[in-house]
Amino acid sequence: MGIAGRFHDGQVAQVHVVGLEYEHAGATGTLVIRDEDGVELGRWPATDLYALHGRKDELRLGANGQPTGARVVVRGRVDVARVLATLPVLHAKRRQQAGREIRLAVTATVALAAVIGAYLYGVPLLASRIVGLVPPAWEQSLGETVARQMEASLGDSGGLEACDPDPDSLANRAIARFGAAVLEGSGSPFDLDIKVVKSEIPNAFALPGGQVFFFSALLDQAETQDEFAGVLAHEVGHVAHRHGMEQLISTAGTGALIGFILGDMTGISVAAGLGATIIDARFSRDAERQADAFAARAAERMDFNPAGLADLINRVGADDEFARALALLSTHPLTDDRKAALEILSQQRPTGLEPPFTATEWAAIRSMCGEPVAGTTPKTKSK
Amino acid sequence: MSSVQEQPVPVVFTGTRSELAGMLLRGYGLLIPTIGLYRFWLTTWKRRFYWANTEIDGDPLEYTGNAIQLLLGFLMALAVFVPLYGLFFFLSTQSSEAAIAGYSGVAVLLWFLMGYAIYRARDFRLSRTLWRGIRCDQGGSAWGYAWRRFFWSLLVLVTAGLAYPFMAASLWAYRYRHSWYGDRQFGFVGSWKQLARPFYLTYLVVVVIGAVGLGMGSAMGGLPVSGATPTVGGVVVLLIAAGLIGLMLLYYRSREISRMFSSVRLGEAALRVTVRARSLLGQYLLFGLALAGSYIVLAIGGLIVLGVVASGAFAGGAFDPQVFMQALQSSITVLLAIIFGYLLLLGAFSLMVELFLGLGFWRLVARGATITGLDSLRTVKARGEDTALAGEGLADALNVGAY
Numbered sequence: 001m002g003i004a005g006r007f008h009d010g011q012v013a014q015v016h017v018v019g020l021e022y023e024h025a026g027a028t029g030t031l032v033i034r035d036e037d038g039v040e041l042g043r044w045p046a047t048d049l050y051a052l053h054g055r056k057d058e059l060r061l062g063a064n065g066q067p068t069g070a071r072v073v074v075r076g077r078v079d080v081a082r083v084l085a086t087l088p089v090l091h092a093k094r095r096q097q098a099g100r101e102i103r104l105a106v107t108a109t110v111a112l113a114a115v116i117g118a119y120l121y122g123v124p125l126l127a128s129r130i131v132g133l134v135p136p137a138w139e140q141s142l143g144e145t146v147a148r149q150m151e152a153s154l155g156d157s158g159g160l161e162a163c164d165p166d167p168d169s170l171a172n173r174a175i176a177r178f179g180a181a182v183l184e185g186s187g188s189p190f191d192l193d194i195k196v197v198k199s200e201i202p203n204a205f206a207l208p209g210g211q212v213f214f215f216s217a218l219l220d221q222a223e224t225q226d227e228f229a230g231v232l233a234h235e236v237g238h239v240a241h242r243h244g245m246e247q248l249i250s251t252a253g254t255g256a257l258i259g260f261i262l263g264d265m266t267g268i269s270v271a272a273g274l275g276a277t278i279i280d281a282r283f284s285r286d287a288e289r290q291a292d293a294f295a296a297r298a299a300e301r302m303d304f305n306p307a308g309l310a311d312l313i314n315r316v317g318a319d320d321e322f323a324r325a326l327a328l329l330s331t332h333p334l335t336d337d338r339k340a341a342l343e344i345l346s347q348q349r350p351t352g353l354e355p356p357f358t359a360t361e362w363a364a365i366r367s368m369c370g371e372p373v374a375g376t377t378p379k380t381k382s383k
Numbered sequence: 384m385s386s387v388q389e390q391p392v393p394v395v396f397t398g399t400r401s402e403l404a405g406m407l408l409r410g411y412g413l414l415i416p417t418i419g420l421y422r423f424w425l426t427t428w429k430r431r432f433y434w435a436n437t438e439i440d441g442d443p444l445e446y447t448g449n450a451i452q453l454l455l456g457f458l459m460a461l462a463v464f465v466p467l468y469g470l471f472f473f474l475s476t477q478s479s480e481a482a483i484a485g486y487s488g489v490a491v492l493l494w495f496l497m498g499y500a501i502y503r504a505r506d507f508r509l510s511r512t513l514w515r516g517i518r519c520d521q522g523g524s525a526w527g528y529a530w531r532r533f534f535w536s537l538l539v540l541v542t543a544g545l546a547y548p549f550m551a552a553s554l555w556a557y558r559y560r561h562s563w564y565g566d567r568q569f570g571f572v573g574s575w576k577q578l579a580r581p582f583y584l585t586y587l588v589v590v591v592i593g594a595v596g597l598g599m600g601s602a603m604g605g606l607p608v609s610g611a612t613p614t615v616g617g618v619v620v621l622l623i624a625a626g627l628i629g630l631m632l633l634y635y636r637s638r639e640i641s642r643m644f645s646s647v648r649l650g651e652a653a654l655r656v657t658v659r660a661r662s663l664l665g666q667y668l669l670f671g672l673a674l675a676g677s678y679i680v681l682a683i684g685g686l687i688v689l690g691v692v693a694s695g696a697f698a699g700g701a702f703d704p705q706v707f708m709q710a711l712q713s714s715i716t717v718l719l720a721i722i723f724g725y726l727l728l729l730g731a732f733s734l735m736v737e738l739f740l741g742l743g744f745w746r747l748v749a750r751g752a753t754i755t756g757l758d759s760l761r762t763v764k765a766r767g768e769d770t771a772l773a774g775e776g777l778a779d780a781l782n783v784g785a786y
Contacts (some may be wrong), residue, residue, distance in 0.1 A: 006442065008516025013565060013763040015442060015515060055397060055435040055443065069516035069765055071445075104451060105424065109417045116418070252472040256465070 003082060005074045007033050007041060010067030016041060020072065022086050031061075031087075033072060042066070050097075051090045059083055061090075119257055123283065127246040127253075136189035136209070139245050143209030160197040163216055163369035171196075171368040174361035175232070179212070181356075182233045182298040186240040194232070196368060202316040206235040208244035216369035221315055228365065229302070229356045230295055230309030237294030243287040250283050285333050292338055296345035303353035306346050310339035391655065391753035396746050397443075398436030400738055406432060407737055411730050423453040429737070430508070437749050439514060440757050447518075448511035456507070463496075494536070498529035502558075509562060517765050523561030531557060544586065548578035555643045564649055565763040573646025581638035585631045592631070596624020633667070634660040640748065651759035657751045666747065670739035677731040685724060 002021035008014065018041060021032045031049065033042040044063040052060040054073070059080045061072040074083050084090060151160050164172055179192040190210030199215035206212045212235045222228040238244065292306070299306040314335045332338075357365065410425035427450045434446035467489065474485035502525040509519040535550035552575040559571040600606065603617035637660040644656035 008442075010516040011765050013515040013517045013760050052445065052447075053431045053435065054445070055432075056402065058435070058443075060445065067516070067765065069513055069518055071513075071516050073442075101424070101450065105417060105420060108420050108454065112418050112420060248472070252468065256468050 003079050005072050008071045010070030046087055046089050050093045123250050123253055127249045130249055131242045131245045134245055140209035143207040143211050146207050147211055163196045163198055171364040174357050178356045179236055182236045183240055188240045204231050204235055206238035210239050222312055225357055225362050226305040226308030227312035229304040230306045231312055233295035233298045234291045234309050237291035241290055251280055254280055288332050292342055296342055299346055300349055303355045307339055307342040310335055310342055391755045392440045392757050394749045394752040395438040396436055396749040398432055403432055403742055404738055407734055423450040433745055442515050445513040446511055447513055495529055495533045498532035499525045502528040517565040517763055520563040521561055548575040548582045551578055559647050566766050567650050567763045570648035571646055572648055573643050577642040581635050585635040588631050589628050592624050592627050633663045637663050652754055652756040655753050658747050662747050666743035673739050674735045681727055681731055
């Protein structure tokens with residue numbers, strides 16, 4: 001009598017308590033399945049056999065050419081070991097199957113890694129292409145929506161009140177002229193709308209569609225024309241490159257990618273948030289460098305030192321040790337690095353250019369928000 | 384027919400927690416080098432474990448699905464999600480009113496799609512379940528199920544939850560009446576009447592306890608209203624009320640599981656399941672303890688690591704926060720440590736969920752189940768092959784797949 005087992009024929013839900021015997025025929029052989037009375041229920045050639053996943057100390061066998069549900073089941077450590085020793089083909093097939101799955105998993109992983117790599121290096125390029133397809137009117141209305149939301153959220157502290165509401169004042173005209181001169185030649189579809197507004201936060205930023213906000217607290221800290229003109233030219237650079245729109249597109253793409261990796265398409269988990277932050281911050285740092293380079297190019301047409309923008313940012317909030325440690329998460333490059341890059345870019349500036357503002361204009365700009373607000377300066381980084 | 388006198392056959396579960404724990408730990412480890420793709424293999428191994436250890440009348444179930452099918456299904460689900468993502472993105476750029484309306488629309492659409500995904504996932508699992516060499520299957524229409532679930536849930540919303548027993552009974556019946564074992568169709572003899580008593584009792588008690596607890600708690604100042612710090616007494620009352628509500632919900636859940644599973648028929652075979660509320664409570668208490676224990680272990684481990692990294696801060700037996708912060712701010716290793724620590728916390732959490740809630744629940748149902756009339760199943764014949772190639776698709780993407 002052979003090894004005891006259970007047999008399902010895969011056609012009817014019956015259990016047969018069977019004895020298993022193995023008939024050698026040269027290098028291979030046949031598994032013979034007999035019921036308790038010795039009646040033969042099946043003959044499975046060894047080469048057709050394969051093992052399925054069962055629980056511990058249980059061997060489940062199927063065979064090619066049999067109904068897909070047909071099974072021979074052997075239980076107990078000793079009996080399982082005996083069958084495996086008799087049928088080395090099972091080991092070989094399982095190794096084959098495992099090898100196939102490992103190859104597939106490795107291929108899929110490499111493919112995914114390639115997608116991530118392509119994403120990291122391709123999306124900044126792709127996003128700028130896609131941005132070119134976005135109708136300017138749409139981007140403009142989006143910028144207006146963002147501005148409205150921002151004013152609403154800042155409603156408690158008085159919204160975004162313009163320092164000098166008269167567009168024809170000396171200061172506003174000088175700023176508008178400077179902005180237009182900087183933007184000139186970039187082929188931007190937008191008209192600039194630069195507003196100097198009252199706020200205790202030293203910051204400046206560009207919205208999609210050509211709106212630029214310069215907060216009074218940042219203006220108060222500017223010591224020279226170079227610094228003010230540098231930051232303004234940098235923000236105009238964001239407008240010209242349509243970075244706001246680009247960032248929206250790449251953020252959406254990042255969310256989708258992270259969701260794919262984590263298998264959580266809703267993307268609400270902390271891991272998804274952290275991953276997206278690291279990737280988006282990388283894109284954002286690239287955009288900052290582009291805007292710096294744009295400011296440096298503008299400084300080849302007008303007499304201001306673009307490195308001044310790094311000085312102003314440094315005064316507002318110098319990089320501390322913590323910023324250096326978390327540089328990977330930061331949306332801005334380290335100020336020292338920016339200053340070094342800007343100084344290299346401004347080395348070949350031609351001489352004999354007109355300064356961006358006359359002395360009277362600069363004085364008007366400096367006083368357009370009244371006297372600097374006294375008190376401590378909030379340590380917020382500027383854009 | 385002798386099936387009437389036949390003794391009920393208990394379902395046996397033979398798997399152990401340590402076996403599952405080993406499998407999960409190995410799987411979590413492999414998730415990192417495969418950038419998360421190993422999750423399809425991990426799910427497959429997990430199912431093999433649950434299925435293979437669930438034994439009915441001497442023969443365990445067999446899960447015949449594989450990871451590649453799940454991977455393919457997920458890729459196909461992406462085809463649905465990419466346009467949805469585009470829609471989301473477009474909405475986020477619109478004016479706030481339009482965006483809110485759009486988001487709600489997408490949320491409703493997702494809720495509807497979840498019904499489809501749940502049904503498809505069940506189809507996938509059933510059609511890959513083998514017992515005694517015969518495969519199970521699910522017919523019916525996933526869209527039909529999705530519509531039913533959608534409109535029932537609207538009705539439940541409108542009636543402030545009172546329609547829930549009708550919805551539950553209707554969906555249980557739809558699922559089982561479209562399930563097959565070989566050529567034999569499952570039946571379902573349950574109705575809303577079996578759920579009505581426990582449900583409306585629970586409903587009433589929860590409303591009363593909720594109202595009384597909230598009233599008393601806020602009267603005693605347990606709510607942080609207008610910046611006032613909550614009083615201890617008020618908070619205690621609120622916590623007791625929340626605990627009692629939790630107990631009632633467990634009581635109802637145990638009744639729904641027991642009564643609905645006990646209504647499942649397969650020809651002359653009848654399933655009977657008894658799950659007690661106190662067993663469910665025990666699972667949750669055990670889970671809470673295990674989670675707390677694992678987090679304490681992780682915290683101690685983290686402190687030891689910090690002590691090694693920033694040993695200067697602990698010099699002389701006193702803790703110097705400044706030295707400590709300096710040591711932390713030095714390099715990128717800090718960031719890696721943060722990510723690694725986060726992954727450890729996340730891993731410990733999902734490990735405990737699977738070990739104590741997932742396995743616990745499966746074991747409770749399996750061990751509480753008996754089947755009568757099993758002999759009548761010996762004449763069931765296999766049906767033709769129609770296992771669809773695709774995996775669970777949407778269910779993977781929407782994260783609705785249990786087990």
